[in-house]
Amino acid sequence: xxxxxxxxxxxxxxxxxxxxxxxxxxxxxxxxxxxxxxxxxxxxxxxxxxxxxxxxxxxxxxxxxxxxxxxxxxxxxxxxxxxxxxxxxxxxxxxxxxxxxxxxxxxxxxxxxxxxxxxxxxxxxxxxxxxxxxxxxxxxxxxxxxxxxxxxxxxxxxx
Numbered sequence: 228x229x230x231x232x233x234x235x236x237x238x239x240x241x242x243x244x245x246x247x248x249x250x251x252x253x254x255x256x257x258x259x260x261x262x263x264x265x266x267x268x269x270x271x272x273x274x275x276x277x278x279x280x281x282x283x284x285x286x287x288x289x290x291x292x293x294x295x296x297x298x299x300x301x302x303x304x305x306x307x308x309x310x311x312x313x314x315x316x317x318x319x320x321x322x323x324x325x326x327x328x329x330x331x332x333x334x335x336x337x338x339x340x341x342x343x344x345x346x347x348x349x350x351x352x353x354x355x356x357x358x359x360x361x362x363x364x365x366x367x368x369x370x371x372x373x374x375x376x377x378x379x380x381x382x383x384x385x386x
Contacts, residue, residue, distance in 0.1 A: 250273050333374065340370065352366040
């Protein structure tokens with residue numbers, strides 16, 4: 228979890244206190260999560276805010292959301308009470324049903340990016356390409372590509 232929170236801090240230009248406030252956590256609780264002293268978040272609304280911030284972080288990274296818009300969205304995320312998640316378009320999606328494709332893709336991207344930098348993922352994809360081209364493509368698209376491209380890839384591979 229520490230890597231995830233550090234990435235959110237870096238990508239969104241926050242400090243720990245501000246991230247804690249947006250998530251609805253105390254600063255000590257966030258610190259415990261980041262250091263590994265705590266392993267999970269028990270409040271579903273906080274988990275939903277983390278997911279919304281992950282999506283926002285990706286949109287800032289791919290340039291589809293400006294820093295000013297990100298600040299406004301973080302305030303909306305902070306005010307959210309759970310039960311729905313604010314999407315990048317300003318629409319909400321129910322968290323009780325199936326997750327959206329974009330949300331699934333962001334989870335995959337987040338996981339890959341939490342274990343390796345984009346350059347390392349590309350290097351791994353290049354090494355795998357001769358013998359495992361489909362796996363190499365997966366790594367390139369989800370590990371180092373844009374979210375929109377990963378969504379298209381995901382949708383194209385669903386039967």
